[in-house]
Amino acid sequence: MDLLDWHRETLSARRLALLVKHLPRESALNRELHGEAAEWxxxxxxxxxxxxxxxxxxxxxxxxxxxxxxxxxxxxxxxxPSYDDAEPPAAEREPDPATASTASDATPSAVQLARFFG
Known part of the structure; x- marks a missing residue:
């Protein structure tokens, strides 16, 4: 899968959000968000x-x-594994006003995606 398909508008934001949400437990994103706890x-x-x-x-x-x-x-x-020595999980962090979305908005914004994919 080419992530540039999202910028080319051949991959919908909903599909991309679904793919990110259902990444395997041992994925790099889950390890970054949850640290060692992702491996347990x-x-x-x-x-x-x-x-x-x-x-x-x-x-x-x-x-x-x-x-x-x-x-x-x-x-x-x-x-x-604990979150004491590392950054707390994303659900416990204070939302960043530049990238915050409402709780009912499950799909990430364009700013959030651009920040995530660098």
Whole structure:
């Protein structure tokens, strides 16, 4: 697909917006918008939660069955991607007045597209 088709008016803005909206999770755009979180699937989050719960259960068992002075340290959770150290996701950022569109307008404006495609 040639993105210049949008400028040639052979590709509609609606179709372009649909293509961008449904990009794969591992696409460069999703990695730019969401950082490491774009690479985590639901299965990855569930697996991390299962590991954390198992570690907590083992810690509780060891805590109950150990002497008062010999308590184990609580487990550290599996590191998960966060938005704290990077830019927040696009949905949480303040809109830029030069490129802002109304909430009901799902298709990007010409200014937004030009800014995105450089």
């Amino acid at each position: 699937s639901v299965s990855d989050h569930l697996l991390a939660a299962a590991v954390d719960h198992l570690a907590a259960a083992n810690w509780m068992f060891a805590s109950v069955n150990s002497e008062e002075g010999d308590q184990p340290d609580p487990p550290t959770p599996v590191p998960r």
